[in-house]
Amino acid sequence: MSGASKAEAVLEVRNLKTVFFTNSGLFRAVDDVSFSVRRGETLAIVGESGCGKSVTALSVMRLVPDPPGKIVGGEIILEGKNLLALDDEAMRKIRGNRISMIFQEPMTSLNPVMRIGDQITEALRLHQDISGKDAWKQAVDMLRLVRIPEPERRAQEYPHQLSGGMRQRAMIAMALACRPTLLIADEPTTALDVTIQAQILALMVDLQKKLGTGLILITHDLGVVAQTAQRVIVMYAGRKVEEASVEALFENPLHPYTRGLMASIPAVPSLDAKADARLVEIPGMVPSLTKLPTGCAFAPRCRFAVPRCREEYPPLGDFGGRHLAACWRAGEMAEAS
Amino acid sequence: MAVINFDAELRRAGAEATHGWRRLTFLAQRYLLGTIGLVIMVLFVAMALSADLISRYDPLAVDSAHRLAAPDARHWFGTDSFGRDVWSRIIYGARISLAVGLGSTALGASIGVIVGLASGYLSGWVDLLFQRITDILQSLPLLVLALVMTAALGPSLPNVIIAIAIPLIPTVARVIRANTLALRELPFVEAAKSIGMSEMRIALRHVLPNTLAPLIVLATAQLGSTILTEASLSFLGLGIPEPYPSWGRMLSESAAEYVRVAPWLVIFPGIAISLAVFGTNLFGDALRDILDPRQRG
Amino acid sequence: MSEAQPLLEVTDLVKHYPVRGGVLRRQVGTVHAVDGVSFSLAPGETLGLVGESGCGKSTVARSVLRLVEPSSGEIRLNGEAITRLSKSELRPYRRSMQIVFQDPFASLNPRMTAGDIVGEPLTVHGLASGERKQERVAELFQQVGLRPDQMKNYPHQFSGGQRQRICIARALSLGPSLIVCDEPVSALDVSIQAQVINLLIDLQRQRNFSYLFIAHDLAVVAHISHRVAVMYLGRIVEISDKAELFANPRHPYTQALLASVPVANPRIRRLTPLVEGDVPSPINPPSGCAFHTRCRYAMDRCKLERPPLVEASAGHQVACWLNDGTGRANTNP
Numbered sequence: 001m002s003g004a005s006k007a008e009a010v011l012e013v014r015n016l017k018t019v020f021f022t023n024s025g026l027f028r029a030v031d032d033v034s035f036s037v038r039r040g041e042t043l044a045i046v047g048e049s050g051c052g053k054s055v056t057a058l059s060v061m062r063l064v065p066d067p068p069g070k071i072v073g074g075e076i077i078l079e080g081k082n083l084l085a086l087d088d089e090a091m092r093k094i095r096g097n098r099i100s101m102i103f104q105e106p107m108t109s110l111n112p113v114m115r116i117g118d119q120i121t122e123a124l125r126l127h128q129d130i131s132g133k134d135a136w137k138q139a140v141d142m143l144r145l146v147r148i149p150e151p152e153r154r155a156q157e158y159p160h161q162l163s164g165g166m167r168q169r170a171m172i173a174m175a176l177a178c179r180p181t182l183l184i185a186d187e188p189t190t191a192l193d194v195t196i197q198a199q200i201l202a203l204m205v206d207l208q209k210k211l212g213t214g215l216i217l218i219t220h221d222l223g224v225v226a227q228t229a230q231r232v233i234v235m236y237a238g239r240k241v242e243e244a245s246v247e248a249l250f251e252n253p254l255h256p257y258t259r260g261l262m263a264s265i266p267a268v269p270s271l272d273a274k275a276d277a278r279l280v281e282i283p284g285m286v287p288s289l290t291k292l293p294t295g296c297a298f299a300p301r302c303r304f305a306v307p308r309c310r311e312e313y314p315p316l317g318d319f320g321g322r323h324l325a326a327c328w329r330a331g332e333m334a335e336a337s
Numbered sequence: 338m339a340v341i342n343f344d345a346e347l348r349r350a351g352a353e354a355t356h357g358w359r360r361l362t363f364l365a366q367r368y369l370l371g372t373i374g375l376v377i378m379v380l381f382v383a384m385a386l387s388a389d390l391i392s393r394y395d396p397l398a399v400d401s402a403h404r405l406a407a408p409d410a411r412h413w414f415g416t417d418s419f420g421r422d423v424w425s426r427i428i429y430g431a432r433i434s435l436a437v438g439l440g441s442t443a444l445g446a447s448i449g450v451i452v453g454l455a456s457g458y459l460s461g462w463v464d465l466l467f468q469r470i471t472d473i474l475q476s477l478p479l480l481v482l483a484l485v486m487t488a489a490l491g492p493s494l495p496n497v498i499i500a501i502a503i504p505l506i507p508t509v510a511r512v513i514r515a516n517t518l519a520l521r522e523l524p525f526v527e528a529a530k531s532i533g534m535s536e537m538r539i540a541l542r543h544v545l546p547n548t549l550a551p552l553i554v555l556a557t558a559q560l561g562s563t564i565l566t567e568a569s570l571s572f573l574g575l576g577i578p579e580p581y582p583s584w585g586r587m588l589s590e591s592a593a594e595y596v597r598v599a600p601w602l603v604i605f606p607g608i609a610i611s612l613a614v615f616g617t618n619l620f621g622d623a624l625r626d627i628l629d630p631r632q633r634g
Numbered sequence: 635m636s637e638a639q640p641l642l643e644v645t646d647l648v649k650h651y652p653v654r655g656g657v658l659r660r661q662v663g664t665v666h667a668v669d670g671v672s673f674s675l676a677p678g679e680t681l682g683l684v685g686e687s688g689c690g691k692s693t694v695a696r697s698v699l700r701l702v703e704p705s706s707g708e709i710r711l712n713g714e715a716i717t718r719l720s721k722s723e724l725r726p727y728r729r730s731m732q733i734v735f736q737d738p739f740a741s742l743n744p745r746m747t748a749g750d751i752v753g754e755p756l757t758v759h760g761l762a763s764g765e766r767k768q769e770r771v772a773e774l775f776q777q778v779g780l781r782p783d784q785m786k787n788y789p790h791q792f793s794g795g796q797r798q799r800i801c802i803a804r805a806l807s808l809g810p811s812l813i814v815c816d817e818p819v820s821a822l823d824v825s826i827q828a829q830v831i832n833l834l835i836d837l838q839r840q841r842n843f844s845y846l847f848i849a850h851d852l853a854v855v856a857h858i859s860h861r862v863a864v865m866y867l868g869r870i871v872e873i874s875d876k877a878e879l880f881a882n883p884r885h886p887y888t889q890a891l892l893a894s895v896p897v898a899n900p901r902i903r904r905l906t907p908l909v910e911g912d913v914p915s916p917i918n919p920p921s922g923c924a925f926h927t928r929c930r931y932a933m934d935r936c937k938l939e940r941p942p943l944v945e946a947s948a949g950h951q952v953a954c955w956l957n958d959g960t961g962r963a964n965t966n967p
Contacts, residue, residue: 048823163912164687193686193850198894198907205905220824223896227905246900264828265898266857278832279857282825285793524741528801531699532755532808533728542754546745 009036010079010181010214011060011099017073018052018059027289029055029069031238037182037214042205044217044229044246046261048286052238053218057184060216061101062091079181097127100175102168104187109171110159116143117155120174127178142173146203165196169203176207183208184216189224201228222265226250234258237287237297240316244323254325254333256302257282296327304329364627371623377616385431392425396582405599415601417591423601426582427609433583434613437498437567438560444502446556449509450545456510457517458540464514471507479504483566487575497576501566505559512555516548550628557621561614568610584610639713640674641844642698642812647671647707649693653917663917667693669868670707672943677811680838680845682859682876684852684891688916689865691848695816698846699733700724711812729759732805736817738797742789749775749785752803759808774803778833795826802833806841814846819854831858852895856880861949864888867916867924870943874950884952886929923955931956 018030030052037043045053058064059071062083076083078098083091103109111119120139124130130138136155143151146169159167168188175183185204189197205228208215217228225232225246232249234242234257242255253259263280284301287293293300299309308328316326319334327333365372384391393413394400400420408415414423456467474482486500520526521544529539570576571585579586584606591602648670653663668690675681683691696702698709700716709717716727735741742751753771756762762770772782778799789797798818805813815834819827835858838845849855855862856876863873864885872885883889890908897904909928914920920927926936935955943953 048825165912193913194852194894195686195890195907195909196912198896198905199910201896202905202907221896222824222898226898226900227896227903229900250898250900261824262898264825266828266831266853267898278835279828281828281832283829285795285826286823524735524737525743527696527701528733528735528741528804529743529754530701531728531731531733532758532804533725534754534758538758542746543743547743549745 009038011216012036012077013056013060013074014077015074016056016059016071016076018055018064018069018071020055021068021070022290025290028238029289030059032074033233033235033238033240034074035233035240035243037216039181039214040208040212041231042208042215042217042229044219044225044232045235046219046222046225046232047235048220050237050286050289051235053235054186056235057101057186057216057218060182060184061095061099062086063095063101093127096123096175096180097178098180099182099184100178100180101184101186102171102175102188104190107159107164107167110167112159114158115155116157116159116162116170120155120170120177123174123177138177139173142177143170145176145207146170146173148173164192165199168192168196168200172200172204172207176211176213179211180213182214182216184218186218187220188217190219190221197224204228222262234261237292238289239297239326240324241298241327242325243316244325245321248321248323252323252334254319254323254330255298255327256304256329256333257298259333260301304333368623368626370619371626374616374619374621374623377612378620381431381613381616382435384428385435388428388432392422392428394422394425396421396425396429397580398422405595405602407599408601414605415599417587417599417602418595421582423587423605426587427584427605430582430584430587430606430609431613433494433577433581434564434567434610436494437501437577438564438613440498441501441505441563441567442556442560444498445505445559446509446552448502449506450513450548450552452506453510453513454517454540454545454548457514458521458536458544467510468514471510474504475507477504479562480566480569483570484573484575487570492575492578494577497567497570500570501563505563508559509552509555512551513548516551517544520544520547554621554625554628557617557624561617561621564610564613564617640710641677641679641712642675642846643708643710643713644674644694644698645672645708645710647694647697647709648705649690649697649702650705666868666916666919668697668704669919671865671868671870673863673870673873675812675844675846677844678838678842679861680847680859682855682862683846683848683865684850684855684862685865686850686891686913688867688913690868690916691865692816694865695733695814695846695848698812698814699731701733725759729808730810731812731814732808732810733814733816734798734801734805734818737821738794738801739789739821741801742797744789747786747788748780748792748800751789751800752785752807755804755807761808770807771803774807777806777837778803779829793826794822795829798822798830799833802830802837806837810843812844812846814848816848817850818847820849820851827854834858852891864891867914867919869924869953870951871925871954872950872952873943874952878947878950882950884946884950884956885925885954886931886956887925890928923953 013036014034016030016033017028020027020029033056035043045056047053055064060076064071071084078094083094117136117139120142121132121135124135124138125132140151140155143154148154148166148169154162162170189200192200201224219225229246232244232246233240234255236257242249242253242258249258253262260282264282266279282301287297293310295310295312296314299305302309306328314326314328316324317330318324319330398421400416402420403412403416404418404420406412406416412422412424414427416422452467456464482504483500486503487496490496490500526539526543529543567576567583568585568588571583572589574589576585577583587606588603591599596603647668649668651665651667652661653665654660655662671694673681683694685691693702697704704717707717708715711727711730716724749771752774753767756767756770771785775782775785780796780799792800819830822830831854834845847855847858859876861874862876862879863870864887865871866887872879872888879888880892883892893908911928914924914927922938923936923941926932929936933955941953941955941959943951944959946952
């Protein structure tokens with residue numbers, strides 16, 4: 001974990017801005033977000049639906065659907081190259097090769113009429129100059145790496161013949177086939193059952209250690225974050241509201257939104273609690289991105305809000321040890337704890 | 338990267354307006370082709386409604402002194418072999434085309450909805466029976482079926498409408514049935530069952546209203562094809578009987594004999610038919626986009 | 635719950651679906667969706683039903699409401715068997731049991747206003763109409779934390795959490811004594827989940843109805859339930875008081891389930907999955923104890939004989955052969 005801090009950054013995103021045009025107006029899906037991922041590091045991006053975490057990932061892949069979406073500002077630097085300056089052809093060579101992505105729904109992310117082995121082989125031959133036979137051998141090796149039993153036989157099968165967990169393993173095998181420097185996983189275990197989720201998370205962490213891949217893990221589940229990440233970004237309404245190491249974030253959350261999120265998840269098992277104790281809740285709801293309030297977007301739901309919060313958007317401040325937060329009162333929170 | 342203030346641009350275009358005139362102008366800008374289609378359709382409807390006011394001659398009045406007159410200031414679109422004013426005949430022809438188009442679409446759609454809803458919601462033997470009947474209907478070409486129907490019923494306006502409507506039923510029934518099958522599985526239908534609602538009420542209140550959007554889109558598309566079918570029937574001599582002006586008949590009367598000497602007899606009815614069909618199709622496409630819930634922001 | 639008559643009693647509930655294949659649509663197999671489930675629910679009690687996808691928990695929920703016709707078994711509501719009643723005979727009973735679904739987007743008719751949706755059950759059962767119905771609906775809106783002026787809005791104008799509140803208001807409108815909640819919060823954002831769970835808890839305190847609460851999320855179930863039943867491949871493998879179950883899980887599957895929940899504490903990292911492999915298909919469930927294919931304590935007996943659900947300690951039933959059927963593992967998990 002700590003060894004990663006000396007390693008170089010494989011991805012650096014600076015002031016990324018992605019907007020969407022819809023019938024009901026324009027919204028800033030990602031608004032001025034910066035972060036970096038080091039070799040072998042896991043960066044978790046946490047937030048609720050519509051906070052911009054998935055669009056951030058798609059922006060890094062340059063896969064934002066255009067129209068209606070468009071990256072309108074910032075830099076995405078992968079291994080020293082600004083991806084936003086590349087033409088489509090050059091970007092295609094990067095996608096699936098240097099950066100890979102796995103999605104939430106393993107069934108729809110695999111081509112139902114192609115054998116698993118062929119799909120991995122295709123990914124390999126797209127980016128590497130190898131024979132079909134060698135590629136197939138590598139594909140089987142990849143399936144073995146993700147601990148699919150009987151990989152030779154499974155490579156011959158079609159996606160519908162595999163269970164959900166197996167399919168997600170096959171997806172991981174395909175994503176890692178070209179040994180990318182960066183893997184982006186968008187809610188990779190959300191569609192899976194808990195016992196399978198535990199297997200997949202363990203596998204991902206293990207493979208990452210083995211291969212030294214940088215990982216961006218997008219999730220809404222703070223438990224998954226705590227179990228896998230080294231650094232965490234919390235997003236709210238398109239902005240980064242807090243960034244810290246996973247330990248610092250869980251021990252000392254500075255943004256009221258992060259605090260609210262942590263308090264509102266029911267713990268298991270709540271033995272000391274009464275049979276039906278109320279949970280701490282964040283009042284109100286996530287604002288519509290087309291109608292953001294002036295000032296801090298969280299202010300209307302925040303119990304610590306002061307008049308200033310409703311007028312000016314708070315800048316990201318460093319509260320020691322690269323623990324960033326965008327809150328006017330984060331300083332007081334930091335002192336209080 | 339150039340800085341464009343999208344907010345201001347969209348606001349100027351009226352993107353946030355949710356209803357009223359501003360919303361309408363915004364949609365008109367976004368769906369320009371659809372708007373053109375709508376304008377064409379409105380023009381035809383207006384023409385049909387005010388035929389008595391804007392026509393310059395009685396469409397049935399024969400004037401042997403001016404047979405096959407070329408378009409000029411008196412006869413804008415020229416005259417036909419009986420000396421009848423083509424402009425007036427096209428205007429009155431719009432009445433026929435729209436009556437047949439709207440009438441048969443409405444008739445076909447209503448029967449199709451009933452069949453599709455019953456078929457999809459009741460399933461079982463009702464479904465099986467209706468499905469096979471629609472299969473048989475669909476295995477016959479639309480035009481041939483309409484031909485046989487008018488030949489059997491005899492040419493008159495109601496008969497033409499019925500003849501054109503019947504082949505439409507299977508398509509509508511298919512779409513409604515597919516929608517009903519999907520809707521039947523949705524939790525809100527289950528919720529309706531769990532409060533003890535009768536099947537009839539569920540079908541009418543919960544399933545039917547949710548199939549209307551695809552139905553409207555389908556019906557608009559069919560409107561174009563019914564106008565075309567009517568023209569084809571008339572062209573083949575089985576449409577609206579003489580002497581009422583139907584665009585198809587106007588074409589068929591003049592195509593063979595006069596196309597060289599009086600091309601306006603072919604050109605103007607042809608343009609009328611194409612324009613009406615083109616208009617409904619453009620509008621139908623835009624309507625599909627607007628009514629698609631995924632498009633709603 | 636033993637002293638009074640239970641509100642809901644489910645005995646040996648079975649639901650099998652035929653699997654048809656081939657051109658002739660002949661039956662080629664059977665999905666054992668629910669395979670002999672029994673439980674009871676006391677008035678004012680919440681029973682949580684947990685399990686992974688395909689364990690049959692939703693089928694149990696729908697069978698209780700007769701939205702799915704059970705293949706066999708008996709369901710008693712307030713002591714009266716409702717399993718074999720006809721549709722019209724069942725109608726009066728529908729007032730006492732209602733359901734809240736998982737997907738708040740699909741469970742509301744998009745073409746009806748929120749007020750009409752909540753008021754419709756009153757119309758259907760002829761309980762109120764006109765002015766009185768409007769008043770009653772406004773009251774219900776307030777109870778679930780919505781403003782009465784939102785009655786004329788359509789579902790798409792509400793957020794996910796608010797839609798779930800509308801669903802709850804609809805369920806409440808008939809004054810039920812049992813509300814079946816089928817994954818009511820799993821489609822909602824974390825910060826909204828807490829709001830809806832709190833609402834359900836508050837309503838239960840006011841009205842004293844029972845919940846059959848179905849979820850895959852152990853933490854959510856743990857929070858709201860008084861008792862919890864764990865299902866695996868169509869059967870209940872363990873059922874107990876909540877505190878006892880979480881302190882003392884006896885079935886190896888329950889243990890694995892608990893250990894698989896990622897803990898929101900980076901200092902406790904335990905990413906070692908306790909079970910390998912996937913849930914077997916319910917079309918051909920394994921012989922004996924269905925869990926034996928993934929169980930690390932599996933013995934020969936587990937493959938041959940199905941363990942019955944027996945009392946291991948007071949109010950704690952478990953179906954496992956470990957330690958003469960008490961389910962306690964020899965080694966610490």
